[in-house]
Amino acid sequence: MPFKVKYIFILLVFSGLNSSFAQKLITGKIVDAVNGTPLPFVTISLDNKSISYADAKGNFSLDQAGEYQFELLGYEGKKMLLESGEYYVIQLDLDPSQLDEVLVSSSQIPERLKKATASVAIISETDIQRSNILNFDKTLNRVPGIFMQSGALNTNRITIRGIGARTPFGTSKIRAYFKDIPLTNGSGETNIEDFELGSIARFEIVKGAASSIYGAGLGGVIRLEPENAILNRSDVQTEFTVGSFGLLKSMTKANVGFKNSALKAIYSHTSSDGYRENNNYDRQTFTLSSDNYLNKSNQLTFFGSFVHLKAFIPSSVNEDTYLNHPEAAAFTWKQAKGYEDADRLIAGLSWSHDYNPNLKQLTSVFTSLRKSYEPRPFNILKENTSAFGLRSRLLGQSKSFKWTLGGELFHDCYNYATFENLYEDYPPGTGSVQGNELSDFREHRYYYNAFAEVNFEASKDWTISMGMNLNQIAYTLKDRFPISTENPDQSGNYTYKTILSPKLGTSYLINDNISIFSSVSHGFSPISSGETLLPDGQINTNLKPETGWNYEVGSRGAFLENRLQYSISLFRLALKNLLVAQRTAQDQYIGLNAGKTRHDGLELGLSYQWLNSEKSQLNSQISYTKNQFTFREFINDGNNYSGNDLTGVPSDVFNAIIDFETAFGLYGNLNYQQVGQIPITDSNSLYSKSYSLTNLKLGFKKAISGSLNFDLFFGLNNIFDTKYASQVLINATGFGGSAPRYYYPGNPVNYFTGIQLNYSF
Structure with missing residues (x-):
């Protein structure tokens, strides 16, 4: 083999080896689909074999393309095709049958529900869909400690552990947020029933005066x-x-x-x-x-x-x-x-x-x-x-x-x-x-x-x-x-x-x-x-x-x-x-x-x-x-x-x-x-x-x-x-x-x- 041809052949071989070793990584983050909380230690599988885990912040890194399965107790599994060299955000939906394992954000310190130090209730999208997605009371009243009276679609009163019961009209003494936007006005009055119930994916409710993060409301x-x-x-x-x-x-x-x-x-x-x-x-x-x-x-x-x-x-x-x-x-x-x-x-x-x-x-x-x-x-x-x-x-x-x-x-x-x-x-x-x-x-x-x-x-x-x-x-x-x-x-x-x-x-x-x-x-x-x-x-x-x-x-x-x-x-x-x-x-x-x-x-x-x-x-x-x-x-x-x-x-x-x-x-x-x-x-x-x-x-x-x-x-x-x-x-x-x-x-x-x-x- 002539010297020049041999040189080119060796160069191509080493280039191919270098290319294979320099395979571009797939990186990304796994989060809760509703509140965006990073999900830690998610199991990542390829061809039904567990090959990796997300870290404590939900971050992951993979070295080959393919259709991956993401699984975490408390959340529904998800399959997704990932390509080399790309950054992905993977959103997982909660599993209503395993709510104790779900990460709640009501304290703004994400923690599994089973480790929460206060009474926290989660109403999932499955719970909301059990009724006609028209009346809030049918959804909220299934949660122990909460009672919503509904005189009409626009006439309601919500009480938590009896707080707010003496308000003549409407709801007060309970704080409410739409994501991070306050729904409670400067006089402490709250109105949630005007919103479209079908547009809500989840309720997180802290009962009692246990939420220092959200104003320490009595109810x-x-x-x-x-x-x-x-x-x-x-x-x-x-x-x-x-x-x-x-x-x-x-x-x-x-x-x-x-x-x-x-x-x-x-x-x-x-x-x-x-x-x-x-x-x-x-x-x-x-x-x-x-x-x-x-x-x-x-x-x-x-x-x-x-x-x-x-x-x-x-x-x-x-x-x-x-x-x-x-x-x-x-x-x-x-x-x-x-x-x-x-x-x-x-x-x-x-x-x-x-x-x-x-x-x-x-x-x-x-x-x-x-x-x-x-x-x-x-x-x-x-x-x-x-x-x-x-x-x-x-x-x-x-x-x-x-x-x-x-x-x-x-x-x-x-x-x-x-x-x-x-x-x-x-x-x-x-x-x-x-x-x-x-x-x-x-x-x-x-x-x-x-x-x-x-x-x-x-x-x-x-x-x-x-x-x-x-x-x-x-x-x-x-x-x-x-x-x-x-x-x-x-x-x-x-x-x-x-x-x-x-x-x-x-x-x-x-x-x-x-x-x-x-x-x-x-x-x-x-x-x-x-x-x-x-x-x-x-x-x-x-x-x-x-x-x-x-x-x-x-x-x-x-x-x-x-x-x-x-x-x-x-x-x-x-x-x-x-x-x-x-x-x-x-x-x-x-x-x-x-x-x-x-x-x-x-x-x-x-x-x-x-x-x-x-x-x-x-x-x-x-x-x-x-x-x-x-x-x-x-x-x-x-x-x-x-x-x-x-x-x-x-x-x-x-x-x-x-x-x-x-x-x-x-x-x-x-x-x-x-x-x-x-x-x-x-x-x-x-x-x-x-x-x-x-x-x-x-x-x-x-x-x-x-x-x-x-x-x-x-x-x-x-x-x-x-x-x-x-x-x-x-x-x-x-x-x-x-x-x-x-x-x-x-x-x-x-x-x-x-x-x-x-x-x-």
Whole structure:
């Protein structure tokens, strides 16, 4: 062989060898598909052989292309074709049958649920789909310790461990977040039911004053995790539902996903005539989310949601109407054709940056807007709220410590005015007519909290958690209505004393399947500006916020190869400076500190997998809540109610559900709920009756082709046509000689049916 040819041959051989040894690596990160939490120690397999594991931060590196399988206990496995030299983000969905292994982010220190030091509940997408994805109450009320009353689709009250039960209308004293965007306004009021339930992938709920990271609210925190954009997948899903009382609902979801970025849009339109008079409901929502993994260290996420709502209000009725004509609206609300017309927008941008494997920063900026017009029999209310804020935190770890440190700033500007409602001066059927202005206020509300929390791994089984929250709230009220003898100037400033709320918790793994936990924590509930206003127009600066200590012990675990899972909690919440809403007119309340309450309770959850094969499942769940909530010291308007049961909370709630899924596509569930009696008056002279509800959903889903799937479903709510009060108004007062209106009648037996189509590109 000539020298030159030999030289070229040797060069080519060495080049080929060098090329083979310099094979480009495949790198990436494995995360929770909903909250983006990195998933540690995921098993990575090729050709059914385990070849690698992700590290503690979810990072992985592979040296050859192929179709890999990713598996982690608590999450559904996923297959994906990976190419050499590329960086991938792998998203895993949780396995609803193994929730104890799921990483929760409610403390912002990702930890497996079974090692959490507080009562944390997860509602998965599977749980949400068990109902008609229309009513939040059917989803939330399966969680022990939580009770949502629903007088109408737009009239609700959520309580956690009895906190918030004394709020006359709506939900307060419970904090809520949509991802990192606060849904709780500067006065502590929260509204979640306007959002599209079908756009939510998961709820994470911390019960009791145990979340120093989210403001140390007395009742707890509800964190809504929206459906994220999905990487490496593009599809369109459409759903159409019809049902009783003129229900029509359509929803369309579109996802466009690339290797490291994705965009998801969801539109829904829901309308209903309602069971009762003056009960029409019409809502449109649009949700947009985008996930962008810019590189190995930076992630940018955008989220926005717009809601337009027009919902008429039947309001509560007296006992005679409730028993004999439950479909009737309150007479004055029907005459005025009272309704709520509102537009709501929230939007946020979040940036996540890894400084190194042990230090991470997460920063979110957000804004929200709300504009509403609400004609009521006694006046017409116009509201306009704009808010903005910033939330930032550092998340770090060392050998034995995981910690987070950060803060949240929030400011909202609330403009509201009332006008005469002249409906009585016009022919019947005309409805509300706006008259002269009665009041005009502008309110600036400022809120900040600084927080720190650390988890110390004393051993591989023992975790100690310590947290602290520093909270400050202030507002400025400007009365813009002309001042006169009849209209005193109500302008003023109010600043709460800085509140420091500590928490201490611990959990211990007895073995791989059973853990015990306990915690002691402090929390508070803010005072609304309306509660501070006195009848003479002055601000009551002596009013104190409700504060309390929460004591809790509990256990989580599994037996029989994880087929039987349980959770149990015993708690006591000692509350002081109880705020009482003293009614002075149809649309006027003043706040009073009237005493102390004690909330003792038991919460129990059990689930059992009767059958769990690859394509067929049969599962059952039960949950039980026992409440013993009492006024320890309570004197109001000269009446001593000490020792009485706390108003607005059922004595107990029991849920049982059985669901199944077959290999040929048939699925369904049967849900039974029993609700105990509820004290309606502080004197305990009146209780609502206990009741039981049974709901059913059946469906059939099938793949028509490799790209097209369909799902047909049918459901019945309140199968046995039980008459019950779906919400009560505590301590109602009758005006003009009329009987007090305590009751919101629940819907009789009703159905829904629909179809869902999903096409993958």
